[in-house]
Amino acid sequence: MAARDTLLRIEGLSVSFPSGDGRVTILDNVSFEVFGNEIVGLVGESGSGKTMTSLTVMGFLPPSGRIEGGEVWFGHDNLLSYTEEYMRRVRGRQIAMIFQSTRSALNPLMRVGDQVARVYRVQRGLGAREARAQAIQALTRVGIPDAEQRARAYPHQLSRGMCQRVLIAMMVACEPALLIADEPTTGLDVTIQAQIFDLIKNLQQAANASILLITHDLGVVAETCDRVVVMYAGQVMETATVESLFAKPIHPYTQRLLHSILRVDKTIEMPKVDAGLSEEVAYSVAGCRFAPRCPQVLPRCWEEHPPREQAGPDHWVTCHNYN
Amino acid sequence: MNTKTQDPVLSVDELVKVFREGALTLRAVNGISFDVYPGEATGLVGESGCGKTTAARSILRLIEPTSGHVYFVGTDLTQLSSREMRAQRRHLQMVFQDPDTTLNPRFTIRRTLSEPLQLHKLVGNGSLEERLLQTMSRVNLDPEFLGRYPHQLSEGQKQRVGVARAIITEPKFVALDEPTSSLDMSIRIHMIALLQRLQEELGMTYIFISHDLSSVRALCNRVMVMYLGTIIESGPTDDIFDRPLHQYTRALLSAIPIPDPQARRQRILLEGEPPSLFDVPKGCAFHERCPDAQPGCREVRPILRDVGAGHLVACDRV
Numbered sequence: 240m241a242a243r244d245t246l247l248r249i250e251g252l253s254v255s256f257p258s259g260d261g262r263v264t265i266l267d268n269v270s271f272e273v274f275g276n277e278i279v280g281l282v283g284e285s286g287s288g289k290t291m292t293s294l295t296v297m298g299f300l301p302p303s304g305r306i307e308g309g310e311v312w313f314g315h316d317n318l319l320s321y322t323e324e325y326m327r328r329v330r331g332r333q334i335a336m337i338f339q340s341t342r343s344a345l346n347p348l349m350r351v352g353d354q355v356a357r358v359y360r361v362q363r364g365l366g367a368r369e370a371r372a373q374a375i376q377a378l379t380r381v382g383i384p385d386a387e388q389r390a391r392a393y394p395h396q397l398s399r400g401m402c403q404r405v406l407i408a409m410m411v412a413c414e415p416a417l418l419i420a421d422e423p424t425t426g427l428d429v430t431i432q433a434q435i436f437d438l439i440k441n442l443q444q445a446a447n448a449s450i451l452l453i454t455h456d457l458g459v460v461a462e463t464c465d466r467v468v469v470m471y472a473g474q475v476m477e478t479a480t481v482e483s484l485f486a487k488p489i490h491p492y493t494q495r496l497l498h499s500i501l502r503v504d505k506t507i508e509m510p511k512v513d514a515g516l517s518e519e520v521a522y523s524v525a526g527c528r529f530a531p532r533c534p535q536v537l538p539r540c541w542e543e544h545p546p547r548e549q550a551g552p553d554h555w556v557t558c559h560n561y562n
Numbered sequence: 563m564n565t566k567t568q569d570p571v572l573s574v575d576e577l578v579k580v581f582r583e584g585a586l587t588l589r590a591v592n593g594i595s596f597d598v599y600p601g602e603a604t605g606l607v608g609e610s611g612c613g614k615t616t617a618a619r620s621i622l623r624l625i626e627p628t629s630g631h632v633y634f635v636g637t638d639l640t641q642l643s644s645r646e647m648r649a650q651r652r653h654l655q656m657v658f659q660d661p662d663t664t665l666n667p668r669f670t671i672r673r674t675l676s677e678p679l680q681l682h683k684l685v686g687n688g689s690l691e692e693r694l695l696q697t698m699s700r701v702n703l704d705p706e707f708l709g710r711y712p713h714q715l716s717e718g719q720k721q722r723v724g725v726a727r728a729i730i731t732e733p734k735f736v737a738l739d740e741p742t743s744s745l746d747m748s749i750r751i752h753m754i755a756l757l758q759r760l761q762e763e764l765g766m767t768y769i770f771i772s773h774d775l776s777s778v779r780a781l782c783n784r785v786m787v788m789y790l791g792t793i794i795e796s797g798p799t800d801d802i803f804d805r806p807l808h809q810y811t812r813a814l815l816s817a818i819p820i821p822d823p824q825a826r827r828q829r830i831l832l833e834g835e836p837p838s839l840f841d842v843p844k845g846c847a848f849h850e851r852c853p854d855a856q857p858g859c860r861e862v863r864p865i866l867r868d869v870g871a872g873h874l875v876a877c878d879r880v
Contacts, residue, residue, distance in 0.1 A: 284746045284748050284749070285717065285746050384834070398835055400835060401835075428609035428610055428773060429609070429773065429775075429814065429817040429818050430609065430813060430814060430817045430831075430832050431609075431835065432817065433816075433817035433819075433829060433831060434831060434832075436819075437831060455746050455747050455748070456747055456819065457747065457821040458818065458819030458820055458821045459819045460821070461819060461820065461821045461822055461823045461825075462819040462820070462823075463819075481823045482823050485821070485822060485823050485824075486823075495748075496748055497821070499747075499748045499749075499751045499752075500747060500748070500751070500776075500821045501747075501750055501751055501754065501774075501776035501777055501779070501780050502776050502779070502820065502821065503775045503776040503779055503803065503815060503818045503820065504803075504820050504822075504825060506779065506780070506800070507780065509751065509754065509755045509758065509780065510751060510752065510755055
């Protein structure tokens with residue numbers, strides 16, 4: 240493979256939030272890249288920091304959040320050094336985001352066609368008539384039947400799947416280089432989910448864009464993504480190509496994660512031990528935050544942050560057990 | 563587990579639930595019949611709006627069925643007075659989809675779990691605490707949580723409380739409505755393992771309603787697939803998953819992503835979305851989206867028929 244362009248590079252990103260009398264580090268030294276023309280899956284359980292990572296990239300960190308260190312490089316720009324006003328120009332045009340809750344991302348009082356047309360007017364400077372024509376074209380391209388008629392509907396008149404298509408049409412209008420999609424099919428039925436991922440993938444390939452796909456569904460990762468970033472409790476545990484990660488998971492957390500998925504294509508062995516009690520996540524551990532649950536824990540795992548080590552072409556792991 | 567020599571715990575006969583709204587009629591459940599045998603877990607699967615939750619609620623008479631019969635160990639539940647029905651409830655429990663809306667946020671876990679016991683007068687003053695501790699241990703929750711409120715618990719822990727509330731009366735039959743859907747994929751397996759263990763320990767019979775088909779595969783002996791208010795295919799779990807016959811079942815299964823990059827397979831992408839329940843097509847309800855539809859499918863509604871070894875399918879093309 241030829242040298243690839245790095246589109247997004249997150250380096251040593253740490254973010255803290257107030258908790259009790261002190262602060263808790265929600266993101267701890269997060270580093271990974273998104274190259275041009277690829278789909279990267281950002282996976283982890285609730286509370287692993289995947290959504291917080293994307294919000295930080297977008298400049299949407301809630302006011303109580305504080306960046307403790309690190310950089311977010313988009314092309315040649317460190318996004319963390321920019322003002323809100325500049326970020327407003329980056330958002331939409333260069334980096335766009337699709338959120339989990341589709342309905343609340345659309346304006347309930349505005350016809351969906353007008354919402355898409357507005358993107359063409361604001362982002363691309365088109366006149367009203369031209370923007371409207373483009374909007375209907377975009378709605379057709381994302382697979383909305385009778386787009387001309389549906390454009391006049393309000394969000395509540397459309398199914399959730401259709402609303403998600405409208406949002407994707409708004410993304411298409413922006414032609415961003417990077418799309419961050421945060422669980423874009425939450426609440427959709429599987430047959431609709433399959434249609435949406437099909438659509439997202441086709442659009443990504445047609446536009447040579449990149450996608451950072453946030454999900455907890457490893458099935459979606461296996462079928463949609465080129466590379467994967469595995470997060471746990473605010474730390475990146477492992478990054479690899481999809482093939483390499485599923486064939487040869489190295490981090491004990493990744494191994495456990497891959498062994499705990501139920502499958503539709505075969506009957507799997509059920510775990511003997513019910514891990515119901517150990518759900519609490521150890522944000523306070525100074526070293527590797529998986530240490531309290533790790534079957535291979537070493538004394539230094541509690542104290543020292545493991546280095547990020549290369550375990551193969553395009554395969555990196557953050558674990559003291561490696562080597 | 564072949565239990566067919568025994569009588570069914572639950573026998574549903576031509577159950578119908580119609581909702582009316584002004585001049586509109588919505589047939590959410592359109593005449594379903596099936597038996598559930600002791601110790602079995604039967605999966606009821608399908609996409610949103612197919613009627614699976616309405617079916618379960620009608621069976622337990624949380625809503626009143628429009629017509630049809632539900633026999634629970636020989637008793638026709640649909641004929642019981644509300645007082646008689648209440649007496650049956652300790653044997654028929656339900657675990658709900660969303661613990662956030664079905665656990666009272668102002669009740670401690672202790673109060674939530676004590677209520678069914680007091681309601682059904684199942685414990686004297688002395689044995690309440692003992693029963694609470696036993697149930698907490700059964701669902702693998704720290705007894706310390708009895709004093710907590712729902713918001714102090716994680717999603718997985720709250721769902722365990724939902725399970726604890728259902729099993730504390732030691733019911734014969736439990737309807738589980740999407741108990742894994744609000745959970746992260748990595749903890750679903752533990753919820754399924756828990757439900758399996760409880761089923762064995764307490765000898766319960768389950769109906770498991772879910773669109774999460776991998777959970778269904780792990781837990782259930784039999785599966786029924788619903789589409790627009792009717793059962794379109796049913797059979798032993800492995801038969802349905804490995805040899806689906808109905809085109810809808812095939813498409814549904816093929817849409818589920820498999821967590822293995824080597825397992826690339828043919829996906830059957832369905833066109834469009836399910837039609838509205840207000841406007842169910844004539845003939846086979848699926849014919850508009852079926853890749854294999856013939857002119858006859860538009861006219862006649864296919865009947866669910868046995869194609870061998872307890873595998874039933876409602877498609878005239880099979």
